[in-house]
Amino acid sequence: MKKIMQLFNHLKLRNKFLIVYILSVFIPIVFSNYFFYLRTTDRFLEQKRTDINLVVDQVEDEFKRLTDQAIGLTTTLFLDVRLYDFLDYNYASPIDYVEAYNEVIRQYNTSTPLYHSIQNLIFYTNNPTFIFSGGVSPITMTVINEPWYDEIQQTNRPFLYHDRNTSEELQISVIKKLNYFYLYDSYEKILQIKLNPVAFRQIFNNVTLQGHLYLLDESGYIVYTNDPDLNWGDYDVQLADLELSDDHIVTRRLLSDNYFEKLEIVGVVDSAIFFQEKIEDSSYILILSLVNFILPTFIIFFLSKSIHSRLGKVLRHMKKIEKQHFEEYPYVEYADEIGQITRQINRMTRKINQLFNDVFRANLEKKDLQLKEKQAQLSALQSQINPHFLFNSLETIRMRSYFKGEDETAQIIEHMAGIFRNALTWGKDWVPVANELKLIYAFLEIQKYRFGDKLSYEVNVDPAIKLQRIPNLVFLPFVENASIHGIEPLKENGRIEITITGDKDRIIFRITDNGVGMSQQQKDRILMKLKNEESMGENVGIQNVYYRLKLYYKQEFAFNLITEKEKGTTIEIRIPTQAVLE
Missing domain, CATH: 2.20.20 (Anthopleurin-A)
Known part of the structure; x- marks a missing residue:
């Protein structure tokens, strides 16, 4: 048995499955189905013919039973002397006719629903004293031209008549001439009982065929x-x-x-x-089921044993590799697909070890260098400040203090001290919006001190967002840029408007100045350099803030620049209320 298993292990999976199919599925099913077909086909067709005959007999019996109700009612009315009295009487007035109608005909119409096979009754007569309605009709030329009228003149028995000209899908009537009592022969009297088409449809549709x-x-x-x-x-x-x-x-x-x-x-x-x-015949079903179940089960179990056990070992080894135990699979002696898979696993294991040693560690070192480089860039971005601003501010304070002895100098120096104090804490990545506002107010007061009435400003802040955390110095460079590049070239009436609001999960910073603005070409050049991360020269403040926002928020922030030559500039920034990085 062991030698057979080893020999079988060298076969390809395709050949194994082919053997399993031929021995366990194809041969048993072909022989069993062929034997079953020969034994059951003739008896099956004979039984079906018998079933069809029974169904047709059932329909015939129900059809007769349905019409027997109408024939029985016809016989009853044919022998009812009251009906003859009603149909053969000459009425002196319509009131007399209506009273007789209610007493005789209405009674019949009331009892008609008791017969589910009958739709309605129609009495034909040529009595001129009748009011023709409610199931009583005159014998007109239209009636005389009906095919059944000629037939009723030739026979004295009731007969079935199918109206092929009716718009209904099925209309069969029982027609009988009322001439039993010879004393009532003043007028012609005909009875038509229309059978219920619904009852006929039920006979044909409620059978299993x-x-x-x-x-x-x-x-x-x-x-x-x-x-x-x-x-x-x-x-x-x-x-x-x-x-x-x-x-x-x-x-x-x-x-x-x-x-x-x-x-x-x-x-x-x-x-x-x-x-x-x-x-299937029950006796043969049992025999064939045993053959089709036991034999394939035994063969499949025998043939799949090698596949199952060996694949189980391969699976356990793959789980070790998943846990980073890169060891080679030891059982590779067979030549079938599983053996080829184990050889490929070993090649993959050796390749992983090589890649781990040569590439993975090198990538780790590269990533570490990149992280350090990004951190250095971030620190450099955070530590930059425009030296021209500090120089100009100090020079202005010095000159004003030299020529005048005003108290407002102390306030300006206090604002400058606040800015220098913040410069000492720029190592903090995140600060509340309120801290950023203090620097903005300090900067604007200093600029207003420098420019005098030339500059006015307005700051509107939503109190609900003052405690929200934002990256340090993310708004101030835009205030500085609006003051220096937008308002300073003006001769008078410079104005800066700042609003900081919240919109759902966003903080919206908008700064507008009425300065010199930019042309469309200048605007497009700035946006292109921001997108391509190119050096921007004198606009380094905007560039630094843009890159810091990109580092912190990836694609979750929005930057919008609106400007027009000699009409001013508006910058809007939208950032999430919670930082992506902590």
Whole structure:
């Protein structure tokens, strides 16, 4: 057995599955199904023919039972002397007629719903004293021209009549001439009982038949069928018009009763549908099930043992590799697909070890250098300040203090001290909005001291966001840029407006000046340099803030620049209320 297993392990998986299929599936199923087919086909078709005959017999019996109710009612009315009195009497006034109608005809109409096969009653007469309505109709030329009128003159028994000209899909009537009592022969009297088409449809539609039923008249035309695909109600269709092959089983029942001698019930079933059913003999099912289950199970179990055990070992080894135990798989002696997989695993393991030693560590060192470089850049960005601003401010204070002895110098020096004090704490990455506002106020007061009435400003801040944390010195460079590059070149009436508000989960900073502005070309050049991270020369403050926002917020911040030559500039920044980095 062990040698067989080793030999089998050298086979390819495709060949193994092919052997399993032939021995366990193909051969058993072919022989068992062929044997079953020979044993059951003939008996199955014979049983189906018997079932069809039973269904057609059932329809025939129910059809007769349905019409028997109408025939019975016809006989009752045929012998009812009150009906003859009503139909043969000459009424002196309409009131007399209505009273007689309510006493006789209305009573019949009231009892009609008790017969589920009857739709309504119609009494035909040529009595001129009648008011024709409510089931009583005159014998007009239209009635005389009806086919059934000629037939009723030739027979004294009730008969079934199918009206092919009616708009209803099925209308069958029982017609009888009322002439039992010879004393009542003043006028012609005819009874028509219209049968309920719903009851007929129920007879044909409530049977279990894997085919269709047809009711034919004396000419072979279809009177009614339960075939939904046949539009027999729209035009005359004969059963002979249907395309019936030799595979169709046709069962006919000519209605032998005196009243049905012109009608025929036909059942048509396509025997091809029988072969789609999975009908099995119980004794053979058990035998074939045992053969199709036990034999394949044994063979598949035997053949899959090598696959299962060896794949289990491979899987356990792969889990070790997942835990970074890069050891080679030891069982590689076989030549099938599993053996090839184990060899590839070993090659992969050696390659991983090599990549881990040569590449992974080098990448770690590279990433570490990149992180240090980014941190150095961030520290450099945070530590930059415009020296021209400090120089100009100190020079202005010195000159004003020299020529004048004003107290406001002390306040300016206090603002300068605040800015220098903040410079000592620029190592902090995040500060509240309130801290940034102090620096903005200090800077604007110093600029207002420098420019005098030339500069005015307005700051509006939503109190709800003053405690929100933002990157240090993220707004001040834009205030400095608006003052120096926007307002300073003006001769008078310079104004800066600052608003800091909150919008859902965003902080919105907007600064507007009425300075010299920029042309469209200058604006496009600045935006392009920001996008491509190029050096911006004198706009280094904007560049520094933009890069810091990009480092902190990635794509979650928005920067918008609106400017027009000689009309001023507006800058809007939208950042999340919570920082991505902590």
